[in-house]
Amino acid sequence: MGDTEPRLDRGEALAATGVGCFLWVPATGQLILDPVGRDALDLLPGEYRGLAEDLRPKILRDDWTLLSGLSAALRGGLKDAYSAYFRVALHDGRSRWTHVRGNVVRDGSDGVTRVVGVVRDATLDLSPSSLRPPADEDSDHLHTLGEAAIALARAMSVREVGAVLGDELCLRRLGVKAMSLAVLEQGRLRLVRSVLSLDDAEPPQKSRLADSWPLNDVVRSARPLFFTSVPDFLDRYPRLAPHQHGFHATAAAFLPLVEQGQPLGAMGMFYENTNSFSLADHTLMTAWSRAVARALHRVTMLDRSREIAAGLQNAMLPRRIPETPGGRITVRYRTARQGVRVGGDWYDAVTLPDGGVGVAIGDVQGHDTEAAALMGQLRVAMTAYAAEGHPCEWVLAKASAFLAELGADRFATCQYLRIALATGAVHAANAGHPLPLLRRTDGTVDRLELAGGPPLGLPADWDLTPYSPTSARLDPGETLLLYSDGLVERPGEDIDRGLARLSAAFSAGPADLEELADHLLDTLTPGPHAEDDAALLMLRRDAA
Template identity: 35%
Template structure:
């Protein structure tokens, strides 16, 4: 670069217009001429122009930039340098160069600082569009204008910083626009006079050099044609080859020529650049080319080359490893050259870096797979809690987020539906009513109607300064998602990240997709929850509201509705007072899970209670129930077990209809099945008989009646479930005592789990309630061993994903 020339203060002139700069260009071009690699070497390579003769209309420090522009040997290198110099001149971080095509459209040639969406969206611009580059091309002058005034941007204007503006300058040759240099300015102030002069200089020099580069293909003039002025000749004699060169340069497409006989491979400068090698050090050996190919792709490239010998066309997409270790995708295509006899002699083709397109396709495929998998996962989520669990287990890890909170809009208020990953203090505030205030993050997301992204803690606190919304200390980035469907607003979702992050266009696309899927899933789950609650309440109404107070025995029951589906089950239980001081115990299960099953259960339960009041014993009661059920217009059957117990003597009589055997827990801790013959399930055979089994319930012993949902699951068989229940009761007996670890004094089940919030509990003399029974009707808060045992028996089934209803009936003889 030439040393800086200082111009005396007295000779400095006012700001020059674009025309003044253009007038100065011929002298500069004359000095530097048709520049090539050797132009800076040897004598006479540089001509000094005295300031007095050619006054510079721009800052002399830019002389080096002018020289660099004039020394570019490729159109792509020229346009890239012009763009970078212009960015530096105005202090901008984003800019682009558009090439004007023969049809008048502007095509993006090089860009800096823009995301994938903007590059794809505005890769080609109509000359009449209300956009920065198009306006400069039409006006044929430097144009400055605020970004949001360009109507052609539409909703995309919101993607640009505010405030921001565009300065666009055309690359003009006389009255022709060759290209447009467009710069994004993150400020309100227009360009200064100095900045305008500098941009005009860069554009003028770049235009002159661009025309020269395009004309290098036309070096021989037709005989008799006078040697024209360079600018005129360039305009009139541009060839198709020159336009092809411009297109290849703009798209950064390299060319190669491979001679089969010698193995010599010639690369142009762009191909060398694609492979990361210097053009003057490339040895032109085919082995060097193969050495650059990724080991996993060499066989495919070799196969494509062999196939081209037969087909005459070569096409391969492969990876290369550059000398610096960077892996890139190359797309190469070529035609095979043959001699007069048709024998292949070599191939001539082009190569282009497809890494960005490949990575874009991989990201698009990953997004599609993620969305499909997420949709499938949400499809299996029935309740609101299932949706929250899916978000926690699937979405949080996939997005590398650390916490989430989902709020639902209910009756005009915002209610926390679920959260994960937050400390207690933040979790408490997320559940407060202040989250529905107009200045809350949730309300802001709902007003925006599209996801809001905060890339740092400072941004979030600036938007939501209220102390009520102060985030967790370890969270530093957020995505606020409004959850809406065609039917209205569902709620909001907050995703919190541990570190500051830049939300890329891919992040925003995926997050927006998640918001849509989540909104639909929550709307469906909320409807499911409402219907399920109504059905569950219906079934609870059909069960006993309270148990009678019975002398000589202690009774505890638990009922757990199935956790899958909207349909209600047919499990039921009853404890009734019989004549002579005896106690009747009934438990049953109607086949299926439906409103019909619940209706049949209600009718059967009512009939058995009526027959029991008439003094029928277990066998007669079962027979009456069987006849009644056979007479109903239904194909459903039911299992049942009826026990008649005399608390005074401990004598019991039992009849079963396809129901599980009761379990007898002796006072000494022995646990066994109370087996014996039984009949078929009710409604299977009209005249079936139900034999009576007699046994004794000693003082302190406990009888357990249950439905098959307690021991059946998808994880194990019925027999394995019964065996595990027996082992659990044995362990409980061995550690019995209110103070024992994991014993009756604990609210945990045999496996250490609680009975669960949906469990219906009752004891003799007390009302039924949701959750473990906490005391007798008198209000005492002590819990009996039988209460704890009932909780522990129901806990494992309540803790797993239960597919069937569970009914548990415990009776202990106390006198």
């Protein structure tokens, strides 16, 4: 008898190598893991309900930003594939590195985005023996530094700079066991990334510059500190001895971060199995500290600009939402996180003379300070018209004329609805804005079909069609959702997919109104680089 040709069983091969499979539907939060995948994540049957949120307590907080590649893929980046290493908290108190690799699938017949991939224990990938490159290979050092600097160039905030310094791949490239980071803020040093246990009381998250800690000392003196002996280090900083908690490093370098003559903070680089620093090591440390300082200077200026932009935007929004007997209103606003952009999105609510409530949402064209200023003027004018109790179509017509008279050559989309919460009667008019959604008490979601109308601010001599009113009904317990396009639009993606994603998240969200609003923002605007601002307003009629 001839030998039987062996057959390859893909599932058996994956399981034998500890590779598990998963399927995730971001819109609903559903996550399907096979048994090997659950083992890789150390999930017990009782703590896994088949939802992605079940994994959040398992992933160490410092490593959440390491999953930014997935966020970029979901936003519709250049690639739909992603790969990430992160640490999983084990039940025995330890943690271990885990690797996940997946692809975003966007061509489902139902229009729902899915993520499919594999997950596995990555302990062998990141073993200590692979942490340090040969010290005498200068060309490798330069290549290593260049690759790590690319990650720094992508950072958009101080927190992301800290995440780069904690990225395991970056550490491996630099031959470092761990890195710490502190930034100088108003005469104090704030610890962004620590190598000590999270429950340590010392060093504090913020400390005076005069305090004697390694990072404080190098900022104050503007000179680096090098230690190749643990006893020497502890002789100088004995207060740190009780706070190592299993963190074993044999050498450390503490480097000041200075850019354009301005002290920005300090960083620490910790090494394992090293008791001396070569000239190449010093060269690499100096070059890396300069790269970190440049990145820190850039993102610090960017953070300040974002704070100013967000402050301007928030100043234009209403200070408070009125009480609404017979119902509840909640609002959310999220500024664009890509660069420094001020948007023209707004929401508002006003109590009407007949006891009802008027709600509006809109978006002024553009992303600059002029758009925000126009938004503020338009919102105030429109609220004044609405408070007089005029019909919806009349309010939009007056608001359109007001915007046109400002002479800014910009238009705005807008919706205005009058709701009698006692009866549930709804009267609405629309000026080119995305249609609102209505969630029934059984969780189904319908689109509220409003008669269309031109955007606000177009010239009166264009002889445009007047705004038309639409009537509807809001039953007890039902929820109305008004939103701006920043919640659904993504570059290069058909708007219908964004609307389907919103409907699915709105339907599957929690019952509590505040939790539902947070759920929509978390689900529909993941990641740190949203390109457009987004506003939403939800109104729920009381069930009783």
